[in-house]
Amino acid sequence: MDKYIGKLLGGRYEIIDVVGVGGMAVVYRARCHVLNRYVAVKILKDEYARDPDIRKRFSIESQAVAKLSHHNIVSVYDVGSDNGTDYIVMELMEGVTLKEYLQKKGHLPWQEALFFAQQICRALVHAHSRGIIHQDIKPQNVIILRDGTAKLTDFGIASFATTQETRVVQEAIGSVHYISPEQAKGSKIDYRTDIYSLGVVMYEMLTGKLPFEGETALQVVMQHLNAVPLAPSERQPDVPKGLDEVVMHAMCANISRRYTSAEELLADLDRLKDDANAQFHYSCVPDEAGETQVLGREVQQAARRTPVSPERDRTGGRDRRAPAPEPEPEGFFERLAERPGLAAGIAVAVFAVIALLVTGILLFTGGNGEQKISVPALVGRDIEEILADTEVTGNFTIKEADKRVASNRPVGEVLEQDPGTGESAVKGTIITVTVSAGGDNVQNTYKIVDFKDKTLEYVQAALAEEDITLKTAEEPSDEVEKGKVTRTDPAAGKELARGATLTVYISTGKEEKETQVPNLFGMTQSAAQKALEEKGLALGSVSPVESDAAAGTVIWQSVEKDSTVSEGTVVNIQISKGRTQTPEGEPDKPDDNPDSGETDNGSEPEPQEPQVGYASVSVALPDNTDMAHVVISVDGMVQYDQTHATDSGSVTVRVKGTPGQHEVTVSVDGNASTSTYTFS
Secondary structure, three states, X not given: OOOOOOOEEOOOEEEXXXXXXXXXXXXXXXXXXXXXXXXXXXXXXXXXXXXXXHHHHHHHHHHXXXXXXXXXXXXXXXXXXXXXXXXXXXXXOOEEEHHHHHHHHOOOOHHHHHHHHHHHHHHHHHHHHOOEEXXXXXXXXXXXXXXXXXXXXXXXXXXEOOOOOXXXXXXXXXXXXXXXXXXXXXXXXXXXXXXXXXXXXXXXXXXXXXXXXXXXXHHHHHHHHHEEEOOHHHHOOOOOHHHHHHHHHHOOOOHHHOXXXXXXXXXXXXXXXXXXXXXXXXXXXXXXXXXXXXXXXXXXXXXXXXXXXXOOOOOOXXXXXXXXXXXXXXXXXXXXXXXXXXXXXXXXXXXHHHHHHHOOOOOOEOOXXXXXXXXXOOOXXXXXXXHOOHHHHOOOEEEEOOOEOOOOOOOOEEXXXXXXXXXXXXXXXXXXXXXXXXXXXXXXXXXXOOOOOOEHHHHHXXXXXXXXXXXXXXXXXXXXXXXXEEEEEOOOOOEEEOOOEEEEEEEOOOOOOEEEOOOOOOOOHHHHXXXXXXXXXXXXXEEEEOOOOOOOOEEEEOOOOOOEEEOOOEEEXXXXXXXXXXXXXXXXXXXXXXXXXXXXXXXXXXXXXXXXXXXXXXXXOOOOOOEXXXXXXXXXXXXXXXXXXXXXXXXXXXXXXXXXXXXXXXXXXXXXXXXXXXXX
């Protein structure tokens, strides 16, 4: 059995069973004992938990997703470490992966594919607005719930856009069918990498096939660089022309000719939903003839190690490069592109050397012999910062195009650049950038609304588009139901800067305080009530009972004196009503002269007081209701009829009858039972 099953992490998460196993981590179903709900707990596998680099990446994932709060992204509730075991606590998803869904259905109707694509794109818009690039968009990382909601998950190799670093790892190479060309080349990346991968996912949803397939990872990667896939409508004729254009535009190998943002892609998807005949007239211009795309060294090494399972329709693509105007002898790279098997065998070993010889040192020089350098990533950076960066301005000339209104981007942020990131250019090349002008409705602060008595899920949905980072904390509350919001910090009504953190406090229920039960015997009802209230207790039912004790005084209490109980506990009491004189009227007075010797034989004997016995009846109160109606009958005569709060768990009632055995019937909320009691 798995060593974590049955274990309690962080003093609150009880591991129940395994729900999924990934490349580096295992996801468990667990129960949160604080909020009484089921969650998913992600834990690194043992073989990776000892690797400091992987643990760092695991930490990065938690940081990345903790910044996100969106309906289409799996929520992260908590991050922690327990005796060296690092874990992430997430929303538990009851659904299937998009990959499993596609395997079952083959391909999807274009309307359904569009529906899922819109949701994934909304998730990317949110992630990108928080500076997060997912880097591993694929159907395996999308969960489809029963209601059709799509949830993006697994930010395990995500990066922050400020670093713009390509993370070439084995997991990404294992996803070569969805990898972007800039990832394959080991170039710096930006948000458009996720757009390319989403384009591949849309292609697969529409056609049931991948755009590029091969026997090895290297063959697939080479096609991403040098081939153009068939349009989706060429495989599924019912796909609208406009959707064809959107998918192919998202999958454009040249990053500078791709969608510039997820918002742009989402706008086109939304338009297609409203108008299936919409067309956009995009053109993904192929790379110049003869241009050689070189794989990054890490990608080469990882791709060579990674086999790809044979699948149907392996090629499915056309050469990306434009044909020469006149027929020329077939060159090495043309043959290489047409024969993926040959590429897999020799491309890595001799690629760079042959490229230098055949292309006239195109990799490093232009036609005039000038040395070429790689265009830096400017998208997402502030224009003033770029202009002050001598490493950029010393090699390139920065030219600003007209500013563009972008309500979700700060003023001065670069939205587009041409040439694109990673392209080769000679020193002094002009890079034209489009800069955000902000928006008329842009506000730098958010006015916090009152979330008291709302669920955490409600808060997350309300703030999904507000650029606010959520942090949760717990506290007891006598007013707010367990699991709901008690307050926020800053408080409701305050202004909070965009990008700042809002702490949401969740109720753990009433704080359990203990107190001692006072001795109520001999007190009047009002005195008993006052004594209970002083101890934080409540007076429950008050039952008058015949007793030899002074009338109006307490003769019994439901909770024993000096007991330690929680504040708010209900205590029931019985009050003496004294003895009833029987028979009515005064008895005959004795003769004033007892020695007279006279006897009145005609008078009746002096009446004798009947004997009375008592029995204590203990009644268990139900735990599924707040109040219970208790009726007790002795030999068919009702002696007790009261309604009780069920907090105390039970109540004991003293009933009377003649000495001996009697049938006692106890009814609780109409459920009656009869037993024989001995009265004495």
